[in-house]
Amino acid sequence: MSAYAPTQGKAAASSHPLDPLSREEIDAAVALVRADARTGDRLRFWGATLDEAHARAVLAGAAPAGDRKVGLVVMDYGNDAAWEVDVLLGEESRILDWRAIDPRRPGITSEEARAAAQACRENPEFRAALAKRGITDVSLVMVDAESMGGFVPDKYKDRRVTWGTVWHRVDEDDNGYARPVQGVVPIIDMQTMEVLEVEDHGVVPISEETGNYDNGLWEPDREGLAPLEVVQPEGTSFDVEGWKVTWQGWEFRVGFTHREGLVLYDLTFKGRSVLKRAACNEMYVPYLDSNSTQYRKNFFDWGEYGAGPLTNSLALGCDCLGVIHYFDATVLGGDGVGRTIPQAICMHEEDDSVLWKHTDMRRDVGQVRRARKLIISNFQTVANYDYGFYWSLHQDGTIKLAVKLTGLMSASGIEEGEEAPYGRVVSKNVQTPNHQHFFGLRLDTAIDGPLNRIVEEHAEVEPDPEKNPWGNAVRTVRVPLLNEKDAAQRNDASVSRHWRIESAEHTNRYGEPTGYRLLLPNTTIPFSTPDSVMARRAPFTHNHLWATPYDPAEQYVGGQYPNQAEPGEDGVQVWQQKGRSLDGVELVLWPVIGVMHFPRPEQWPVMPVEQIGFMLEPDGFFDRNPAMDIPAPTPHCSTESGGESACCGS
Missing domain, CATH: 3.10.450.40 (Nuclear Transport Factor 2; Chain: A,)
Incomplete structure (x- = not known):
């Protein structure tokens, strides 16, 4: 069973400076541009973006309440020109600035x-x-x-x-x-x-085999699948007010942008700040096959197309199961027309197995707590591929992101009986190439306040034999990364490398800075040669973590305009050469998680979900387990066929 949450939360007019742009605001900004004498009659647009730095200024009282600053990218085909245009919406709406840019560079609509x-x-x-x-x-x-x-x-x-x-x-x-x-x-x-x-490049036979994936086409539907119902008779445990959400000690705002799609703002847990901003900031997909229709394939899917316009409308009971709260989203089309994507963002609760448990065998008593998580998700379709982004908040203060890859693999033709050295044959006259997916994330940290620092941690055997007579003494080695040049890091599971983001202002009762731990499991590295286009276009993929001090001009890990850019001219690898301090600053982390996709026949004609993600968990942020206040589960009974009733807690 699936249902709408009691309040559906369809976002209307903006009431908070960080609320996503409404259709009315987008249309108003476009109208100002069209009315300007500098534009012709063959205009194209690549996105309307809320100026978040201005929104923060409004929140701080440094800009007038009610004013909204919008950035538009405008292309004039008739005059071979393009501009960035800043528009102020408010009591006196007007164009603020008009900056010429290379007309080749905006993304493709x-x-x-x-x-x-x-x-x-x-x-x-x-x-x-x-x-x-x-x-x-x-x-x-x-x-x-x-x-x-x-x-x-x-x-x-x-x-x-x-x-x-x-x-x-x-x-x-x-x-x-x-x-x-x-x-x-x-x-x-x-x-x-x-x-x-x-x-x-020469004729290759086109496959005669179908790739359709309708029910019953390949084999009869599997029998015996009984209904699985998610029922919350008393409603959900979250509250929604516009774009603001509260749930189980968490408070945050949901956002949506043209470039990134789903964004989360101002996450606090139990009244303490954790993150100022979280989003999947860029996606880079290089294909690793030299054949004539594959060798060029390397895409900045967000920077060259935009997650916003590619966002799906999610279907109740299909994409989201349970008692669901939806948020609509609005995007600007290339034709300059704002459009609404119904049910673009799904939010719901899920049971998450055991939160904590212990059985005292001496006394033959035990306690267990069930875990629950809040999931905020959306899906983008980029031609053949589909990507789901599932942010989850947990009752112990943990934040996770699961990226789910599905859809259809990109394929090329192949002669019957020919080998596919850089991919896999999956159908008659069809091979799918090896390729990679890199997701560049952006985390504006606010661990116990705005000023943070980052420390690399790993395990190391004690080298002094006098201190390690039995060979089992292992230290936690902490290396502060006090300069952004030092903060370009690769993961290393062999030494359990992870990173601790610390408050520069607060300590716990043990005298340590309060902090959170960032873990990036199972992530790959690029395999293209260093002089390849792929390696030179996306240097941000060469490391698993970057860190910079906040700068409103540094928004996208792969650069502002990657389309037809000179390889490597912009992006985090350029910014961090400034050598700025990371010691007690407004910190921005740029984690990179990557998948090496070796195709399998089982992923044809449509892929079962493949998943990658990251985790941010409290590490000395609290003095003890913050989930000690979770109530014991209500006993529920079940009876298996032919068996006796069994109740939790009985």
């Missing part, structure tokens, strides 16, 4: 991608290449316009260009991603929508 695909379908050279492969109905051909960073030919270096991956469908209901058109690569000018050229 869905509207542009659709127009580019249609331009290909209408192009004679493209149609001729398809005809060589027996494809004459171009209406059934899919073209994904993909970013070309690092691989733009010199002759097109001054153009805003993309390249297309091509797929064929046998009918309107077919899954085209199962039938790659190998060897055909159109290159498109995204301003003029001109197909500049069509590469043809």
Whole structure:
């Protein structure tokens, strides 16, 4: 059973400076830009973004209450120009600033991608290449316009260009991603929508096997699955007021941005601050195959497309199970029209097994507490892949993020019987390449206040034999990272490396700075050679953790505009060369978690969820277990078939 929470919490007009932009605000900002004499009639937009630094100033009383500052990225195709435009919304709405930027650099909009695909379908050279492969109905051909960073030919270096991956469908209901058109690569000018050229690397047979995944297509539905109902007869344990949530000692605000999608603000636990901001800040996906339709594939999915416009509407009882509270979200389309994504963010409670337990065998008595967690989630679809981001808050003060990867693997064509040295054959004439997914996170820390520092911790055997006569003495080694140049770190599970974020102002009763511990399990490293485009485009993936002092100009770990950027010109690896102090500052952590995806036939035609994540847990933040106040579970009885009734606590 699934149901809406008693208050559905559909966010209306903004009432707090950090509330996400409403559709009315987005439309008002766009109208100001369109009315300006500097713009032409062929405008495209890449996002409307709330200026969070200004919002913080409003909260602090340093800017007028009710004012909202919005940043827009505007492209004028008619004049080969692009700008960043700052708009003030309030009693006297107006344009504040107008800054020219390289017109090649803004991200690719869905509207542009659709127009580019249609331009290909209408192009004679493209149609001729398809005809060589027996494809004459171009209406059934899919073209994904993909970013070309690092691989733009010199002759097109001054153009805003993309390249297309091509797929064929046998009918309107077919899954085209199962039938790659190998060897055909159109290159498109995204301003003029001109197909500049069509590469043809040779004909490879197109798969005849279906890749559809409808019920009953592959085999009859599995029988015997009894209903599993999540019932909360007294309602949920959380309270929602607009975008503000309180639950089990936690208080925080839900946010949403064009670039990152779901954002959490101002997380406090039991009245003490933990994080100022948390989000998945960037996603980088390099493909590790040198074939003609794969070697260019390397995408900043957030920086080149944006998580906001790719966000799904979540379905009750399908994406979210239980008693659900939804938040709608609003995004700015490339055409300059604001649109609402219903049920973009899902929030619900889940049982999480045992929180703590002990049985005193001498007295034959025991106590147990059930754990519960609050999950705030959303899903993005980036062409073939689907990504779920599940932030969970726990009753012991722990914060976790689970990233769930599913959807369809990107495929290329292959000759029958040919080996796939850099991937895996998963269907007739279909191989899927090895690739990686890197998720660059942003955590603005506020452990017991705004001023924090970071300490690397690992295990080390005591080297002095006099102190370690039995060889089992192991120290916790703590290395303060007092300069941002020292804070570029790699995980090392062999020494149990983790990081402690400490308050610079408060200590616990043991004299230690209060803190939280950051753990990044099971994360990979890049495998591209150091001189490769992939390695040079995304240097932030070379480490698992970066740290910088807060600077409102440093917003995105991979750089402000990665599309057609000079590899490595912007991003955290550039900022941290300033060598700023990290000792008692407003600290921003940039953890990087990565998956090395070796494809499996079992992931075809659609992937079961693969998961990666991180954890932030109290470490000396409290003087004892903070979950001692969780009430004992109410006894519940169950009777197995043919057995006797058994009750918890009886």
